[in-house]
Amino acid sequence: MILSNVEIIRCLQEKLFTIDPIEGADPTNKPFNTSAIDLRLGTEITVPHKEAPASLDLRKGNIAKFWATHSDTVTITEDQPFRLPHGRLVLAKTLETVDFPLRQDGQCFAARVEGKSSLARCGIMVHFTAPTIHAGFSGTITLEVINFGPFDFLLTPGMSICQLIIEEVKGKPADKLSQFHGQKKPVGVI
Numbered sequence: 001m002i003l004s005n006v007e008i009i010r011c012l013q014e015k016l017f018t019i020d021p022i023e024g025a026d027p028t029n030k031p032f033n034t035s036a037i038d039l040r041l042g043t044e045i046t047v048p049h050k051e052a053p054a055s056l057d058l059r060k061g062n063i064a065k066f067w068a069t070h071s072d073t074v075t076i077t078e079d080q081p082f083r084l085p086h087g088r089l090v091l092a093k094t095l096e097t098v099d100f101p102l103r104q105d106g107q108c109f110a111a112r113v114e115g116k117s118s119l120a121r122c123g124i125m126v127h128f129t130a131p132t133i134h135a136g137f138s139g140t141i142t143l144e145v146i147n148f149g150p151f152d153f154l155l156t157p158g159m160s161i162c163q164l165i166i167e168e169v170k171g172k173p174a175d176k177l178s179q180f181h182g183q184k185k186p187v188g189v190i
Contacts, residue, residue, distance in 0.1 A: 003109075003166045005032040017109045017166070018099040036114070036163040039094045042140060043157045045074045045082045046091035067091065081156040084124075089146045095158060099138040106172040108135040112165045113143070119161070123149020126162045135169045 003011065005027035011017055013025070019039075023031055031038040048071045056066065071091070076082045084090060100109050111133040115126045126143045133141060143162060147153050155161075 001168050002035050003168070004035055005037070008032065008037055008166055011109065011166075016103070016107060017101065019096050019164070020099075021096065031160070033163060036165045038116070038160040038163050039096050039113075039141065041143075041155060041157055041159050041161040042093040042095040043075050043077070044093055045076055045155065046071045047074055048089065048091075076155060076157050078156060078158070081154040084145065084147045084153045084155055086123075086147050086150060086152070089144065090155075092143045092145050092155065092161070093140040094143065094161065095140075097138070097140050098133060098164070100133065100135050101138070102136045102173060102175055108169040108172060110135045110137075110167055110169050112167070113141055114163050114165055116160060116163060122151075122153055123147060124153055133164070135173050136175060 009025050009027055009032070012019065012022065019037065026032070031040075046067060048067065060066075074082055082090070098111070100111065102108055112131040113127050113133060114131060115124075119126065125146050125148060128144050128146075130144075141162075141164075145155065145161075
């Protein structure tokens with residue numbers, strides 16, 4: 001079941017999960033939508049090298065280490081946003097850290113990251129096929145941002161970059177941490 005804006009606020013206040021920092025607790029104002037909460041772009045962008053290896057083989061594991069080795073990290077500011085040209089992929093992270101603990105009482109939550117229509121209309125995609133934030137995950141959310149639009153697009157820290165749709169998990173899941181649990185960098189945990 002997808003949580004409403006009112007239910008998201010109640011769960012945050014009861015510390016059933018956390019989103020930090022959070023701006024305000026009025027369900028009719030930002031960052032809340034009727035059934036989602038907007039998340040903002042953090043200050044770190046990972047830019048893959050154009051001259052990376054000819055092929056990427058995931059059988060070797062540790063995708064975070066691969067990106068850390070074959071990319072540069074750029075810190076963006078209000079005065080110096082990142083210019084994302086057409087056809088370019090970068091990894092970014094949310095300003096907010098989320099925590100969806102596996103609670104002993106069995107009440108657990110998970111979420112899905114979705115794009116924002118205002119960005120989609122500019123040709124900006126913020127995730128491809130990995131929208132799931134699993135129950136038990138804690139960390140910033142990595143976004144795979146690509147510009148399919150005809151114009152360069154400025155990525156500015158603090159801009160609304162995606163929305164989080166939160167759902168209650170039926171039944172307590174067995175603990176299985178993902179390779180990205182606890183990440184603080186766009187590339188993940190190295």
